[in-house]
Amino acid sequence: MQDITNEEIKRAFQYVDISQMDKRLASNIAYRQAIEEIYRNINRLITAKYSSNNPEDLDYILKALQEKEQRQVLQDAYYNAIKRSTNKERVDFRREKRNANNQFIKFIAGFSAVLVIGCGSSKILFPIDKENTNEKEPIKVEQTVYYSTKQNTEVTFTDKEIEKMAKEILTNEKDYDYAVYRCFQELFRNPLKVDVYMNTLFSYLHENIEANINDYPQELVAALNHSTFDEYITSHGFNSIYEYRQVMGNQNAEYVTLAYESGGR
Amino acid sequence: MDFVNINGTYHIILDEITINNKKYVYLAAENSPLNVLIKKIVIENGKEYLDGLDTDDEVINALDIYYQKHKEEIGQ
Incomplete structure (x- = not known):
């Protein structure tokens, strides 16, 4: 894993506002293209720092998240995932399944899931131990x-x-x-x-x-x-x-x- | 890429992972990608249903396994 500097972490977070993600994703193609690269970096950073097993390394990510109140956005998303997942309402899987081709959306969704789950699972960014x-x-x-x-x-x-x-x-x-x-x-x-x-x-x-x-x-x-x-x-x-x-x-x-x-x- | 309609909202199927002989489906809302959830597949009368998980711990365990599986590949 390539080493990531704290300056890189700060810089990556300067350009991303997770709380605005849904809105911009639906309407702004330029924003989509920008976040594709930036989000790759952020996840790379989190993965690198998380893998270090050094809580102090995560301070920079935490501070960067706090600057834009994004920590709460991710935290809400994580708890919301838990809440929604225990909803016992059933869905007919085969009947409701569709196929579509939009790799960008899948990439963003996949990344978002890792970001939300990763932050939640780290037990360092959120107090969920x-x-x-x-x-x-x-x-x-x-x-x-x-x-x-x-x-x-x-x-x-x-x-x-x-x-x-x-x-x-x-x-x-x-x-x-x-x-x-x-x-x-x-x-x-x-x-x-x-x-x-x-x-x-x-x-x-x-x-x-x-x-x-x-x-x-x-x-x-x-x-x-x-x-x-x-x-x-x-x-x-x-x-x-x-x-x-x-x-x-x-x-x-x-x-x-x-x-x-x-x-x- | 597959979608599932859940209560009128299309969700992208991110992955399907089998844990302890149960198949879990990981989903994210198409128009709200931070909106993640997990369902598990149950079969009744030959039909497959997506059902809710039983406990918070089951969800958290499934989330952890998803993260461990995907953290590297998306970080490339």
């Missing part, structure tokens, strides 16, 4: 937390439970992103009360954050400069948490995160 979930899981959640299949089930949280989540976020220094993610994901399981829960969480975060605020991740500190979660949302130009979530464009999302919005730590 189920083997250690007990250690990494201070918030008691069900296995389906990423993509709750119990959307219609009424889930309620007590103030005490939300306070516990807030404390976990503030004390879970190593896995801050993960703690925020899991917490928000949980609270969004009850869409009717999510605004109440989020403001309660904000309130507890304010109460429990310690004096030395610089010890906490910048994105958390920036978010807590707003007195309530509503204010935080409004400052981003949205009228409500629901609009915020909708505009963020996560088809399967039941969460927003402070960490991932700003690209994580």
